[in-house]
Amino acid sequence: MTSDAPGRARALAHPDRAEIRLEQVLHALADPVRLSLVCTLAEAGEELPCSAFPVPVTKSTSTHHFRVLREAGVIHQVYRGTAKLNALRRADLDALFPGLLDVVLAARRSQELPARSGA
Amino acid sequence: MTSDAPGRARALAHPDRAEIRLEQVLHALADPVRLSLVCTLAEAGEELPCSAFPVPVTKSTSTHHFRVLREAGVIHQVYRGTAKLNALRRADLDALFPGLLDVVLAARRSQELPARSGA
DNA sequence: GACCTAGTACGAAGGGCATCGTACAAGGGT
DNA sequence: ACCCTTGTACGATGCCCTTCGTACTAGGTC
Numbered sequence: 044m045t046s047d048a049p050g051r052a053r054a055l056a057h058p059d060r061a062e063i064r065l066e067q068v069l070h071a072l073a074d075p076v077r078l079s080l081v082c083t084l085a086e087a088g089e090e091l092p093c094s095a096f097p098v099p100v101t102k103s104t105s106t107h108h109f110r111v112l113r114e115a116g117v118i119h120q121v122y123r124g125t126a127k128l129n130a131l132r133r134a135d136l137d138a139l140f141p142g143l144l145d146v147v148l149a150a151r152r153s154q155e156l157p158a159r160s161g162a
Numbered sequence: 163m164t165s166d167a168p169g170r171a172r173a174l175a176h177p178d179r180a181e182i183r184l185e186q187v188l189h190a191l192a193d194p195v196r197l198s199l200v201c202t203l204a205e206a207g208e209e210l211p212c213s214a215f216p217v218p219v220t221k222s223t224s225t226h227h228f229r230v231l232r233e234a235g236v237i238h239q240v241y242r243g244t245a246k247l248n249a250l251r252r253a254d255l256d257a258l259f260p261g262l263l264d265v266v267l268a269a270r271r272s273q274e275l276p277a278r279s280g281a
Numbered sequence: 282g283a284c285c286t287a288g289t290a291c292g293a294a295g296g297g298c299a300t301c302g303t304a305c306a307a308g309g310g311t
Numbered sequence: 312a313c314c315c316t317t318g319t320a321c322g323a324t325g326c327c328c329t330t331c332g333t334a335c336t337a338g339g340t341c
Binding site: 064065066069070072073074075078139140141142143146147149150151153154 | 183184185188189191192193194197258259260261262265266268269270272273
């Protein structure tokens with residue numbers, strides 16, 4: 044075994060709530076691929092493995108985007124067997140930036156569908 | 163005279179409300195300098211010339227940031243004599259992404275001041 | 282043990298972005 | 312007319328970021 048903590052899965056570094064920076068979060072959400080990941084995660088309402096996300100990029104690029112989201116404090120990742128489960132850090136984000144996540148998700152949804160009202 | 167529209171000030175290109183893209187707005191707000199500009203503008207509550215903003219960069223860099231904000235649809239700029247007046251596009255942003263601006267401004271204000279509650 | 286699935290690490294390529302300095306344009310004041 | 316203030320344009324520089332391919336690790340299944 045290579046780990047020094049037997050019985051425990053490999054650990055991943057996450058920023059503490061107090062370390063989450065607004066600009067980093069905005070930057071994380073400003074990329075179309077990452078915004079899509081966050082949106083999928085929010086709609087699922089539960090933890091999802093990386094393989095469950097429909098992304099238009101390769102696996103290594105996907106890994107990169109997940110790491111950006113994690114290091115910005117947007118998502119929480121934990122190993123579970125061969126998979127890695129991803130969860131939104133809703134409690135932390137809502138505590139730090141009340142309404143931000145909901146507003147961004149709603150805004151994105153309204154832009155996804157053209158839905159012009161003047162038919 | 164070099165302009166073909168005598169009596170009118172030089173015109174600046176602004177995106178129409180329908181052309182404003184969420185990701186572009188998020189990207190515009192994700193830069194510390196630009197976020198500071200938007201914050202100053204929001205707190206002033208009125209149009210401000212570029213020279214009224216306390217920025218830690220040179221004039222040319224400042225011009226660049228104002229342009230990014232304008233092209234993203236975050237601010238409106240108009241020439242007024244030798245100055246250029248900047249205004250937040252509140253109505254457009256609130257219509258497209260309700261709450262986004264307020265949430266971001268509030269979030270930034272809460273991070274500016276450490277203001278830990280456990281004094 | 283052999284194999285498969287899920288994800289990582291690393292390096293490279295390509296593009297974009299923030300920043301600066303300098304030279305310039307536009308408008309107003311004296 | 313002259314100059315000052317305000318902002319622009321352009322080129323250069325250096326960094327960061329997205330993307331990929333390939334080789335690899337970790338954990339589970341047969």
